[in-house]
Amino acid sequence: MADINVGDEVQELRVTPDKYLPHRYAGASGDYNPIHIDDEFAKAVGLPRNILHGLYTMGLVAKANATALAGGDPRALKKLSVQFRGMGVPEQEIVVTGTVKEVDGTRVVVDTVATQGDTKLIKNAQAELEL
């Protein structure tokens, strides 16, 4: 296990989902809610446009922390809890950042957030990893 200390910044992840990402995520996940894949439907129910799946953004948070702290080892992430806030949209950069909150032996807890411009997509998120 690399030297990790409380207060360390986790290597950030920057991703710009393209226009068709919500369609591919719908196919990959099985969540075909039209607010994610139908721009006209989304506008008709009062959204600015079709929006990203919250669980996609949560997937980026999982990826960012596992990549930065465990070299992408799929066994490392033990727990992830998030609150969904602002709505994410395609074609704008998402930035995932994190700060190490606790280190207990091989167990590391990270406070992590995902933002898009001025919008917080995921806040009060906590990732627990076993390294």
Next chain:
Amino acid sequence: MALKTDAVGKEWGGTTYQVGREKIKEYATTLGIENPVHFDVGAAREAGFRDVVAPPMFCVVYALPAMAPAILDPEVGMNFATMVHGGQEFEWGEVVCSGDEITTTPKCLSIEEKMGNGFYVFESTSVNQDGEQVLRGIWTNIVRGV
């Protein structure tokens, strides 16, 4: 109007999902995850896995279909027009690999009104073919203006 809470404590039957290599590859590609253990069985076995291994958040693929009977249950009675996914928690156990059969069982933990909104909280428990727990999920849906 008081929120209907009859469904609190209700459990629904399990839904089984068979995990396959191509689905893991599709999910990992969509998220831009590049570790070869998600794509190549040789790389996965070399790293000590039974087969191509799922990224943790692949849990959406096997757990989400199992939540439908709970979320759509008229006894729960959520208004989908004003529903948003408010929060999510996952706790992972045994890793999930291609060939696994994962059975997910939902339960309604609580239905509460807070500041005029309805908070519907469900728990899901997922086990593999050997009965080992692979995931526990806490799903919070918020219905605005109940």
